[in-house]
Amino acid sequence: MTQLRGQIRRVAPYFRSALFVGEPGCGQEAAAQTLHQLSPLSQRSFISIDSSNSLSLFGGDCSEEALASVGMFYISRPDSLAPIAQSTLLRLVRRYGSQAPRIVTFAERGLRPLVSANGFSPDLADFLGSLRIVIPPLRDRREDILQLLSSLLQRIAARSGASIPQLAPDLVDAARLLPWHGNLPQLCSAAEGLMERANRHILHAPDLDAVLGSISKPVSPHPHEIRMIRLDDVVQEHIRSVLFACNGNKLRTAEVLGISRSTLYRMLDIPSHACSQSSRSQPVDSSSLQMVG
16 A cells, blocks of 8 residues: 555646556545545545436536536546546546546446447547556455554544454454455444444454454345456465464464465465464554554
8 A cells, every 4th residue: 555655646746537447445536535635636626426426517517617627536437427428528638638627437447348348438448548556455455454444443433432442463363364355345344343342352353253244245246257366366365264264273274274384374475483473462452553544
């Protein structure tokens, strides 16, 4: 995430459009808002476009001058962007040049599939795709999990007036090793569930297991679609799932997988001395961690 923030800071003063790619729920709109805040048009408004407001915005309710005064349009669902909205955005870009609203969109696999399948404007796709930014999923940001979870717990505690719970080392290890297919929405739901259990004891891995078991998994809109991911990612996901099922016991995990413990450390890219130390560490007080945006 430090690399992502650095990339956003570098391009924010100069970009006119950006395309976020990656999995849903990884913080794309927050990244777009950061781009807007650092852009030369940050004093203007930020408007998120979806299927519910695209026609009202571009179908005649707003004048072209009013649309041109916007600082950034964020398009969360380009596949549902009405043709009149596409043509209006292109006209704004061509007419107002560097003073035109910045346009940022999110497309899980890029915009080219929409051009061929949905009739998305190829000219707008070329303009939006000039700057491509990859937003990594949570499972590729394991070192961020603890700070994100702690930040969420702090915000929930501040909202409810509850005390911030302590996180035991086994829960921290389990959270870092989970695949988090639901990304930030799933992590937010887990934080809400953990806060409900926080008044009883220090939170351990079984608490996280119980909370995640009560969260219904999101239903894929394409249940028979093949997941286009690398074999290494599949292996990593399986290893972490087994480790979580073994409550973070790495020796037991290695036995179940039929590999040595040193091989397990190497496959997880975890130094063996760090793993041995984590088992002796103290519970983590989430209030002592810096909140992350």
